[in-house]
Amino acid sequence: MDKPRRITLNDIALACGVSRATVSLVLRRSPLVHANMRRRVEAEMQRQGYVYNRAAANLRQRVSTTVALVINDLSNPFFAEFATGVDEALGAKGYVTLLGSSNESPARQRQLLGSLIEHHPAGIILSPAENSDVTDVEMTIGRHAPLLVFNRELTGTPDTGFEYDFLGLDNRAGARVATKRLLELGHRRIAFYGGHANSSSCRERRLGYQDALRAASIQVDPSSMIETAPTRLEANVHADALFAVDAAPTAAVCYNDAVALGLMLGLARLGRQPGVDFAVTGFDNIPEAAVGVPPLTTLNADPRARGRQAAELLLQRAAAPSSPRQSVIVPVQLTERESTPHALSA
Amino acid sequence: MDKPRRITLNDIALACGVSRATVSLVLRRSPLVHANMRRRVEAEMQRQGYVYNRAAANLRQRVSTTVALVINDLSNPFFAEFATGVDEALGAKGYVTLLGSSNESPARQRQLLGSLIEHHPAGIILSPAENSDVTDVEMTIGRHAPLLVFNRELTGTPDTGFEYDFLGLDNRAGARVATKRLLELGHRRIAFYGGHANSSSCRERRLGYQDALRAASIQVDPSSMIETAPTRLEANVHADALFAVDAAPTAAVCYNDAVALGLMLGLARLGRQPGVDFAVTGFDNIPEAAVGVPPLTTLNADPRARGRQAAELLLQRAAAPSSPRQSVIVPVQLTERESTPHALSA
DNA sequence: CTGAAAGCGCTTACAG
DNA sequence: CTGAAAGCGCTTACAG
Structure with missing residues (x-):
């Protein structure tokens, strides 16, 4: 790597025997400069390996x-x-x-x-x-x-x-739709799983979940909302919290896909089969959701x-x-x- | 959003009744300027909401x-x-x-x-x-x-x-180690699965795979190396190619983790159980590898x-x-x- | 310890 | 169609 002095507009102008302004106009494709001149200048830039300095231009243009x-x-x-x-x-x-x-x-x-x-x-x-x-x-x-x-x-x-x-x-509507669908599938004991309750997105998703339950006249039990860090690992680890209650849920609306994928692994660890004896929904539709085991029902956020x-x-x-x-x-x-x-x- | 004229060194200098140079020295924590002066200038910068323009500084300093x-x-x-x-x-x-x-x-x-x-x-x-x-x-x-x-x-x-x-x-050594381990586990028909053969990393990994087979005096059959795009999806789709040969393999060294995770899903689709009746290795150790079903043996690239x-x-x-x-x-x-x-x- | 002046690599009126 | 000059927001010798 030689450290060649940076080539500037001046070098090009000098070599072409014109002023810096002319070269600048060529650069910005101004119709003011004659086609022949343009070609001459462009060839010289090519030859010397000129690289435009956008920072300098931006500074001058205040953009x-x-x-x-x-x-x-x-x-x-x-x-x-x-x-x-x-x-x-x-x-x-x-x-x-x-x-x-x-x-x-x-x-x-x-x-x-x-x-x-x-x-x-x-x-x-x-x-x-x-x-x-x-x-x-x-x-x-x-x-x-x-x-x-x-x-x-x-x-x-x-x-x-x-x-x-x-x-x-639309976190609230999304979680509402997912919960509603689980209700339609016959689930009555549905948990909300994962996420930090103090984040706005988690708060809103919990509200949507509660909306759907209330609309179905189902009591919302605070203990059915389980907090975990919104990562696959944490969701996996805390899966047993779902079954620490009297009447265990048969379904979980998860904070997001990462949590849902983690939970499914946790369920398998606990002898449950997600997609067979337990229902799980996610949120985001990350690429892994489609190819999970089982493939994950989720909310498409693209x-x-x-x-x-x-x-x-x-x-x-x-x-x-x-x-x-x-x-x-x-x-x-x-x-x-x-x-x-x-x-x-x- | 009001569009306030950008505050510059000049504004600060003016307000403090000093020159631009002095303000610049404050900025660069030069010991040349007196502590009192420094404080006065810093307070003024705070007051006016001055933001350093690094592009301008870099231009001047040629860095x-x-x-x-x-x-x-x-x-x-x-x-x-x-x-x-x-x-x-x-x-x-x-x-x-x-x-x-x-x-x-x-x-x-x-x-x-x-x-x-x-x-x-x-x-x-x-x-x-x-x-x-x-x-x-x-x-x-x-x-x-x-x-x-x-x-x-x-x-x-x-x-x-x-x-x-x-x-x-070290693609070659990595694939060699993975293949060697499969041989130790008793596998004799081992495929190399996924990746584009014309990429340098795939080529090298295939060489490592062949090294290990040769060291075990096993013939390398070109048909045991299967090409796919290096993505989960493509790897999933082409899984059946593994079983299109006379003596089907019992293990696959995969190009990378994405391919391995996709292949495991494809195997499940074909009625095989990766981790039970088929062995799969990956390459990279992405976070998903540890939490896959089954967890994936892979090469840790961190x-x-x-x-x-x-x-x-x-x-x-x-x-x-x-x-x-x-x-x-x-x-x-x-x-x-x-x-x-x-x-x-x- | 501080100021006046030049310059980084550009662009842009303004002349011509 | 082209050139001379000023200026974007900084820094850096150089004086004092």
Whole structure:
């Protein structure tokens, strides 16, 4: 690796015997410059291996062609898919994604936002770590770049004037639909399994679950809602909590697919057969859901499409900073697979 | 969102009645400026909500604090984990990750690299799309930023003087160990299942598989090596190809974990019980491997640690551009789980 | 300890 | 159609 002095517009201009301005016009495909001149300049750029310095151009133009993307858990396929969708849509519009992975740590998230904001992105897409406080976020990013929050709400109340857009799933309706379907299949003792009760998405899904039970005139027993970290591993480990009650459930509405997949393994460990003598639903429809054993009935959130949507919402907002704050709630649809058998007639 | 004029060093300097240079020195924690002055300036920055413009600083200093990361398939947990590790290590050193997701498309990869290089990253980490040609990559990134290739080799022969570092797994030794273990368990008819034969990693793993068979004086039948796309879905679909031969295998060394997990589902579909009457090994040790049904015997590649390692190698190279090209091959270790039973005595 | 000036690599009116 | 000059927001010798 030789360290050649960086080739700049000046070098090209000099070599072509024209001014920097002319070369710049060629770069931006201005019709002002003559086709012959254009070709001459372009050939010279090719020859010298010129690379455009977008940072310099952005500085001068006072624009930004980057968007920051901060993800709470990239190792969860739901968010990995989301990130892929974001990058896809941003790339199509000529933006570059600045990535940050917080691993559910608010401290790391703060650090990331602080560092990313110094790159003056055109906007920030934040899939927040659990318990991210809105004031904390505002402190670190200020009000310089539009913010789009994905998936879960920030905790706390924002200061006056601090606004952000929101993109989320219709958690309540989704959980309601899943629970309703289990009721239709004859289940009467249905648990809500997994997730942290203090996260907005879990709270909303629990509400949907309760809606459906109440609509069927079934008493909601608080002990039928079991809390676990929203990961496969934790869901697996705590499966026995389902059977620690007097009348054990025959079905579980799970917080998300990771939890559902973990629970199914836990059930197998306890001698139950999900899809045969126990019904399980998930939430998200990650790729593994379709190929699980048994394939998982779940709510289709299409994370990659959500990513594209998030990117578009953000760019829209960056173009119209003063239009009113948006909160987009995406409906989710039940995808039925083999994990939800009829209730066995006891 | 009000669009306040961006606060700059000048604003702070003006408000404090000092020069821009002084404020800059405060920013960079120079001991030259008096503690009182420092405090005064810092308070003013706080008050006005000043955000450092790193792009401007980098331009002036002719340095870069970004690293480009281009990933072939972010929805594969192996690469998602890798990306997490990269971001973690880069963040710790004050770098920001520019992300690109190529989805295994060389065209998209070219576009991404072309766009990312304009941000003049300090280096590029590339987990290449299948069939990425080295000349093609050189054409788009030139020789401006050090390149670290991860996981698979680029195809074609590089031009003289185009050099890059490489970080990969010891594919051959890994597959050899897995195959050897199956032999020890009494298996004699062992297939190599999945992957594209023209990818370097698949080629190497097949060689390791053949090494072990030859060492056991077992004839290598070309029909025992079955090609599929390296995804769960494709591996599932083509499972019957294993049994299309006269003497069907009792075990399969799989190209990677995704393939192994897909194959196990395909086996179940065909009435086989992986872990009971058929042995399966994977490669990578993605999180799902441990919690599969049955848990998967695989080769531990620790993708997150690989990500951290890649970041460190690259930064090392950026600091020492003329040191000789490195090719780091990481050994992988067999993690035995329930997917590899003894051969049944036929 | 602080200020005035030049410059990083671009773009953009403004002349011509 | 092309050039000279100013400026984006910083840093860095160089004076004082």
